[in-house]
Amino acid sequence: MASGTALIYDEAMTRHKLLWNDPICDIEVPERLSASYEQLQCYHLVERCVPVPAREGSEEEILLVHSSEHLEAAKSTQTMNEEELKRISGNYDSFFFHPNTYHCARLAVGAALQLVDSVMSGKVCNGMALVRPPGHHSQRNAANGFCLFNNVAIAAEYAKLKYGLQRILIVDWDVHHGQGTQYIFEEDPSVLYFSWHRYEHQEFWPSLKESDYDAVGLGKGKGFNINLPWNKVGMGNSDYLAAFFHVLLPVAFEFDPELVLVSSGYDSGIGDPEGQMNATPEVFAHLTHFLMQLAHGKLCVILEGGYHLKSLSESVCMTVKTLLRDPLPQVTGEMAPCLSAIESIQNVRAAHKPYWKWLTYEDTSFLHNLSTRSDLPKTADTNPCADDEAKITDSNETDKIERFLELHMKNVIFPVPPIRTATTAELKASAHLNTFPVHLHVVKEMDKNEIEALVSDFHADLVKTNKTLLSLRSTLTILDKILKKEVCNGIAESPAASASVAVALRHPLCFGLQRVLCIFVGDMHIIPNTEDGKILVIHICKEEQTGKSSSKHYIVLNWKEDADGNDFFSAVLGFILPVAYSYQPNLIVIAVGPNRSLGISGISLLFGLLQGLAESRILAVIEDTDINLMQSVAKTLAGASVPHFGVHVPPTQEKVNQIKMLRNQLQQDWKMLQCSVNDGI
Template identity: 50%
Template sequence: MGTALVYHEDMTATRLLWDDPECEIECPERLTAALDGLRQRGLEQRCLCLSACEASEEELGLVHSPEYVALVRRTQTLDKEELQALSKQYDAVYFHPNTFHCAQLAVGAALQLVDAVLTGAVHNGLALVRPPGHHSQKAAANGFCVFNNVAIAAKHAKQKYGLQRILIVDWDIHHGQGIQYIFDDDPSVLYFSWHRYEHGRFWPFLQESDACAVGQGQGQGFTVNLPWNQVGMGNADYLAAFLHVLLPLAFEFDPELVLVSAGFDSAIGDPEGQMQATPECFAHLTQLLQVLAGGRICAVLEGGYNLESLAQSVCMMVQTLLGDPTPPLLGLMVPCQSALESIQSVQTAQAPHWTSLQQNVTPVMSPSTHFPEGRSLPLLAESSMCQVAEDALSPLPDGLCLRPIPPICTAVALTVPGAALALPPGVLHQEGSALKEETEAWARLHKSLFQDEGLAALGKILCLLDGILDGQVRSGIAVTTALATAATLDVVIQRCLSHGAQRLLCVALGQLDRPLDLADDGSGKGLMHMCTCPWCSLLGRRILWLNIRGKEATIGSMFHISTPLPQTTGGFLSCILGLVLPLAYGFQPDMVVMALGPAHGLQNAQAALLAAMLRGPAGGRILAVVEEESILELARTLAQVLHGEAPPSLGPFLMASPEEIQALMFLKAQLAPRWKLLQVAAPSPGPCSPVA
């Protein structure tokens, strides 16, 4: 169905008319830089481009008072001195004769995007707008914001389409207090905001921006504030926030629509945020959100004041909405101590309101238990932070770290006739096969298991695997006979290693023991042999083996882990969000092999969610190996999610059992010293501190 891009060139018309260093960064070039970046990368041409129309005053009235709308309308006739005098009545705002028109277009763009997504014209999209909106309140402009674009879009979705659960994700670096105030007592809107806070010493200097502000009345628990108390937060910190706070709550909430207040002042190089998350991080955050609400995501631009960083981050988000592979996520996956303390404070504040946090199975690590390699934040001056950002960001034409798009997105290698499986459009049946001599050579170690049909299946699997390893196919689904599943996995792993895969994540489900001795990768050098690149020196072994099966949690080593398959939705989600994904992102594989063996026990929706969420860490390079008995419906479901569709719902949220919690607690306590994304630090003592 595609991705919409909503824009209108008139939104570049407003510009500061007097000297004001605080407001001058909100300039027309913000939009033109973002749009130029999309055009240079060929992304605009791949979107359904919609020309924004003005929102009506009735639509503005969904959030704003008639008196305030009339006041903004009157700015069209004011002279420069009158505009400046009016602007001084608000905090960090400037008005222009075109402000009313531009602000109407910004709201209208958000509403058009919601209409396009909820009517099925497109699957997702981005509204490139200014002025931004998330600080704007019922009767007041604030922080460059005139009308609250996202809040009006949420009200519109509720009123016109009858939605009852809307998730707003605000990753702008400033707290969107306007959205919070509007939905403070509304349980139909879950509002999540991370923001630079510094214990109340950063704008907008509000105590209600702290973690203990959780909403009022029936809305308690539906406001989620994650305050960053230091600058310099990076990719690992943002990922940890999603995995340990946002996604558990989002799955429990089960939204029908996701609205993103997409402010890119939270990206590296921005003078407002002074953070270090790279543009690639926003591709991964977007992909993590795509498993929610059937993939219905409407993103609306908020802040972002470093034009290069803004443009690159917008491109990263749009390419992910389009379904392109996520680029490698750079940097060690080690959250800093300050970020971990903030995450723990949010978990503590929100636990009374959310079952998913009451079953929290994240080990609490005090500062004294952090290993020496744990990352601490540099306290850099603004000039130093900006220099770091300039060194990290190269010019846009060459700076984006984009994976080449394979000619084939997803292919399926079947042992049954292709007509027996109706695949989604764009997913191909794998017709080719490896040479007979090559297939037989790989099968010799398990010759008794690869007879006739099994040998034919192996040939198709090898051909598909080579396509993935050579970059011709992004992901694939391979079918093997039940007796040969473990042997096939053995061959696949050895083939990946011999073909140059440096870090291979194997997620095995069901009765599948290690198919080879993980002390030996088949090269004669053993898996302790290191690649000469810095990443392999840091990350160690080439295979991370995670087996989800059986009744007990066991650890053979930090790279050989077994956990029971949870039987509740809460337990399954805790396993995926709290164990599998932190391990996967910490390991940073260049390929994922997902094997569903005998008695794997997964429902189709569970298998789809697991496959969808494993797409991010390896840039979509996934081979799913499935035994023949469960192939038809399961293969179709896996093909859909690997091709970019959202996974089906897991059903009602059920709290994890005590046994499931105990198993995950045991594993995470043992693994957290090595895999830092598993841990959360102890909170600072005392209640929320007052504004300094």
């Protein structure tokens, strides 16, 4: 299994700079690169990455995407004087040339290709290239929007040609629409292009009709171009996460990419003068984490925009920390997407219904009366993470944003325990984890006296026999290490998962945690008390549970995976993740009991995607002695991407109806569900 994170930075790319006054272009400064790199050094992230040198992209590589006329025009600028450079720059929309621009742009292309080679060859698992000029606006025959050559588009064509890839996902989270990338691939079904962007009903640059949600691609490429237009400023963390849950990730899992490329623009972050959005830096850690679950973790992040240096540099660091598989900080702010975001998301879902199986049962009749729906959240159009953030952004004063981000980042917890994944010696031996390709830390199980001392005050009613007491040893040993932050997560085996979980859920509450999420797969015989809201249980079982109905903090999800493929990610992305992110737990317990209804891939999907929450603190309790299950869960906890799912099948109408029913019942309590209202009310 490939490991390590590549980092590409070359100071030479800072030599591209504006030589005259231009109020449009003056924000694209060399310090965008140097400040980002310096912040990476400050967090000691550079030394943890694998350094990869940049190289110049060759003319042949540039011609994979661009015309020879465009290449020759760019080459000709190397010997021009300032007046000539200013004149030729005026031929393009929002672009400037410097004598070093051509060289810098070739380095940016080459850096992107070096990153692709490093990932595809297995030298590293993933990586980031800090480059400028950016690329996603540049078109086949024209520079555009600070971009000369389309770095990410060239990287995609290069990967297809050199490595024979047939499915590449490009995620463009820059605040501007990457129309250049769209034009290049709009007829190509081998490249799935997703872009969210400030649009404001075509009022925001580049002000193109083809930036709207109904531009889905052309010819064979229909369905492979996904535009999510933001029609208001002030979009925040919950809006971005909702877009991933309800649009990008379901399509991406169904598309099953072999490589993921990110056009990583941080002008979509708080404080940026271009974007005027309210997403704080830690949300980019979560977005990166989700993309790492695709393509066996083959992820290449390539810098695009970002014009507030502090916001940019902190967001770059969050991205790199996640690529390094550090535990994720908790995302801040109320998890309630705004009405404008919901409308955009639903428009995209409706536009792409003909092209994707996950939308098979989508009902679009809600679009006719969306704005009058009483069940949708009445949040403000600007959806700040906090009131202070809205005021700061509205003030448009860089120094205030600087002070806010300084304070905000000090309050963001960077959980870095010394050991990631713990297990016991007995489990490691029984599950044949001794020759495992990832490191698992073995902890010594508590003895009987230690267990008795731990549980005597608040578990006595559940621990009635020595046999029950001893069955808790593995679970409570690992849990105690997680709570004390000696390990990040762990895997325990229990002969009675339901009883172990019932006891284990009380311990963190006595330890002082306020919210614990428990996902139980299989028959759960002991139901924890959830009335005070400190425990949220999602019970995934084959059949309806007699006498057990869903409530805000105890949710029953009847789901049996399809035998011919995998349909469970429809439930995870459409229901479980939105609920979990709405709840914002301090700890997650995922337990597998008898008579489980999910296969190994579905269970591993839960572990993989939920690691973004609770500072990545997850306890696995497994009653099943299936060695393959144990190994898959251990690998996922240790940081491997989720296993391949095989053929995707859409959920049955019966399953879709159940999700609709649960959403209708619970969407006022868990507001992230309100982005998937497709019940046609």
